[in-house]
Amino acid sequence: MCGIVGYIGNRDSQSILVEGLKKLEYRGYDSAGVAIVTGTGLAVKKAKGRLAELESRLHSEPLAGTVGIGHTRWATHGKPSDANSHPHTDTTSKFSVVHNGIIENYAELRRELAAKGHVFVSETDTEVVSHLIADLYQGDIVKAVSEATRHIRGAFALAILTEHEPDKLVAVRQSSPLIIGVGDGENFIGSDIPAILQHTRNVYILDDHEMAVLTRSGVELMTIEGNFIAKQLSTVDWDLAAAEKNGFDHFMLKEMHEQPQAYRDTLSGRMGEHGIVSLDELGMTDEAIAAIRAIHIVGCGTAYHAGLAGKGALEKLAGLPVETDLASEYRYREPLVMPGTLLIAVSQSGETADTLAAVREAKRRGALILAITNVVGSSLTREADHTLFTWAGPEIAVASTKAYTTQLLAFYMLAIHLAEKRGVGERGRLAELSRELQQLPDKVERVVAGSAAVQTMARRIAQAQSLFFIGRGPDYAVAMEGSLKLKEISYIQSEAYAAGELKHGTLALIEQDVPVVALATQPALLEKTASNVKEVKARGAYVYGLVMEGHEALEDTFDEVLTLPATDPLLAPAISVVPLQLLAYYTAVERGNDVDKPRNLAKSVTVE
Numbered sequence: 001m002c003g004i005v006g007y008i009g010n011r012d013s014q015s016i017l018v019e020g021l022k023k024l025e026y027r028g029y030d031s032a033g034v035a036i037v038t039g040t041g042l043a044v045k046k047a048k049g050r051l052a053e054l055e056s057r058l059h060s061e062p063l064a065g066t067v068g069i070g071h072t073r074w075a076t077h078g079k080p081s082d083a084n085s086h087p088h089t090d091t092t093s094k095f096s097v098v099h100n101g102i103i104e105n106y107a108e109l110r111r112e113l114a115a116k117g118h119v120f121v122s123e124t125d126t127e128v129v130s131h132l133i134a135d136l137y138q139g140d141i142v143k144a145v146s147e148a149t150r151h152i153r154g155a156f157a158l159a160i161l162t163e164h165e166p167d168k169l170v171a172v173r174q175s176s177p178l179i180i181g182v183g184d185g186e187n188f189i190g191s192d193i194p195a196i197l198q199h200t201r202n203v204y205i206l207d208d209h210e211m212a213v214l215t216r217s218g219v220e221l222m223t224i225e226g227n228f229i230a231k232q233l234s235t236v237d238w239d240l241a242a243a244e245k246n247g248f249d250h251f252m253l254k255e256m257h258e259q260p261q262a263y264r265d266t267l268s269g270r271m272g273e274h275g276i277v278s279l280d281e282l283g284m285t286d287e288a289i290a291a292i293r294a295i296h297i298v299g300c301g302t303a304y305h306a307g308l309a310g311k312g313a314l315e316k317l318a319g320l321p322v323e324t325d326l327a328s329e330y331r332y333r334e335p336l337v338m339p340g341t342l343l344i345a346v347s348q349s350g351e352t353a354d355t356l357a358a359v360r361e362a363k364r365r366g367a368l369i370l371a372i373t374n375v376v377g378s379s380l381t382r383e384a385d386h387t388l389f390t391w392a393g394p395e396i397a398v399a400s401t402k403a404y405t406t407q408l409l410a411f412y413m414l415a416i417h418l419a420e421k422r423g424v425g426e427r428g429r430l431a432e433l434s435r436e437l438q439q440l441p442d443k444v445e446r447v448v449a450g451s452a453a454v455q456t457m458a459r460r461i462a463q464a465q466s467l468f469f470i471g472r473g474p475d476y477a478v479a480m481e482g483s484l485k486l487k488e489i490s491y492i493q494s495e496a497y498a499a500g501e502l503k504h505g506t507l508a509l510i511e512q513d514v515p516v517v518a519l520a521t522q523p524a525l526l527e528k529t530a531s532n533v534k535e536v537k538a539r540g541a542y543v544y545g546l547v548m549e550g551h552e553a554l555e556d557t558f559d560e561v562l563t564l565p566a567t568d569p570l571l572a573p574a575i576s577v578v579p580l581q582l583l584a585y586y587t588a589v590e591r592g593n594d595v596d597k598p599r600n601l602a603k604s605v606t607v608e
Helices: 013-022 051-060 106-115 127-136 141-149 240-244 251-257 259-267 286-290 302-318 327-333 353-364 379-383 402-422 427-449 451-461 474-490 499-504 523-537 552-557 573-590
Strands: 003-008 031-038 041-048 067-073 095-103 154-162 169-174 179-182 187-190 202-205 210-214 219-223 294-299 322-326 341-347 368-373 386-389 466-471 493-498 515-520 542-548 560-564
Touching: 003 013, 003 095, 003 154, 003 169, 013 031, 013 051, 013 067, 031 051, 041 051, 041 095, 067 095, 067 154, 095 127, 106 127, 127 141, 127 154, 141 154, 141 169, 141 210, 169 187, 179 219, 187 210, 251 259, 251 573, 259 402, 259 427, 286 402, 294 302, 294 327, 294 353, 302 322, 302 341, 302 402, 302 474, 322 327, 327 353, 341 353, 353 368, 353 379, 368 379, 368 402, 386 402, 402 427, 402 573, 427 451, 427 573, 451 560, 451 573, 466 474, 466 499, 466 523, 474 493, 474 515, 474 573, 493 499, 499 523, 515 523, 515 573, 523 542, 523 552, 542 552, 542 573, 552 560, 560 573
Parallel strands: 294 322, 294 341, 341 368, 368 386, 466 493, 466 515, 515 542, 542 560
Antiparallel strands: 003 067, 003 187, 031 041, 031 067, 095 154, 154 169, 169 210, 179 187, 179 202, 210 219
């Protein structure tokens, strides 16, 4: 969710680091910084805002040196600010670290280190790493880093330098991408290939639990435990434009493939005792949770659809009545905000104008506000009483994919948390759902890996003039999102209907060979959905079915079927929406559309 670059060689590192960070701007960021070993020791320059602000500071006071690390930050822990920007140092400013990922046990480590006299200056989880390495250092930076990783829980890609050993850079990977570039008398670190592509095409791709020690003359690879390993040196044959997309044709395709890792990041650090999801980070007291009497959910477009799926989870698990509204309509209907009303506002950017307006209206009427968003320091987080971050990372494509699916996960976690705190959920059931949440990333990887079947569907659908999506219960909420995705980027007229509503008018639109995508992932509703499918087939529709493993008996009901990994029916939308995202993408590609920039649309809607 951030950008890392590192350099050791004989050239000016400042210019190489800044140029590398510029190549990572496409990832999105809110601050930037560099740390360089100069003739007088370790020096750090960092700034909130765009890279131009950092460049201005470096122009005024350049840092001369041939070894350094740099970072563009997408805020997670702590608002965007100079102090929260990377690189971070220890109390003595002898050690510096840049980090992508999340340190789950940072609060515990921070307390322990503060008790030893370490002084912290930021709100971030990353700063504990620089202090921890300094605390463990006994003359060997590699051993100190290796030992530090054994104290850290979470996901991390780290680049570390110290003025005590100025001719070394150390890199570590655990669940967050990191590559090593190999040059002639110089070597590089990058979170993404674009950061180093102009200097070398020869790279080592680190795997989880691996470290690299870089000097000017070479690279040593080892496990986190310090055991040396050999890896194949890879040659990158992409051009820069392809490299920014990690070799994918479009950002949207890249972001769909990033969803398994986005799921892991969103779930990371959010499991409590008894194996049940815990969101104590919300800062909501048990008394405040017990006082909730009703929930209102507001959002726009995709965020609204996430709220529809979230409504079912909250009602079933937390036992609370839930209303879901389009944010653009909410304040105009004179909403009944009673004592004990919690308003959940959903927005990827945290800057959606209609959603912010709905929040202000609800606050005026006395509601408690909880934000579900992807952006630390956004307007929504500042106006909310409590915030649940999705940790999806930057999303470049206009059509939202991983932001939506991580919003689903946020709702599932919230529902489990509220149920457990309110004492209305059976613990065995909540633990079962929590375990199943942890399995979702692997299952989504299987869906993405099986996209060839979706491409075949897309080639047929690309010829259609109109399309229908149908489903019942949670499947209907997913159908709405699938239909929106298809409309956004393929420009095919598409509508989603609750399958039980077909006889109330929709059947008039069904004619020979009209494509219908039917979602059938809910065991309690399979028979009724199958009946609805037969109704549209009787009128000539060509039906594509999405079913879960274990329900293959339904295959004869459809003309074509896509079988998905089985999960708890309540969590099914987090899997079933992924092939619909892929379907929209491949259909748009078949039609020759600009997938990442659909006509007439913008990424963040900041006006009403």
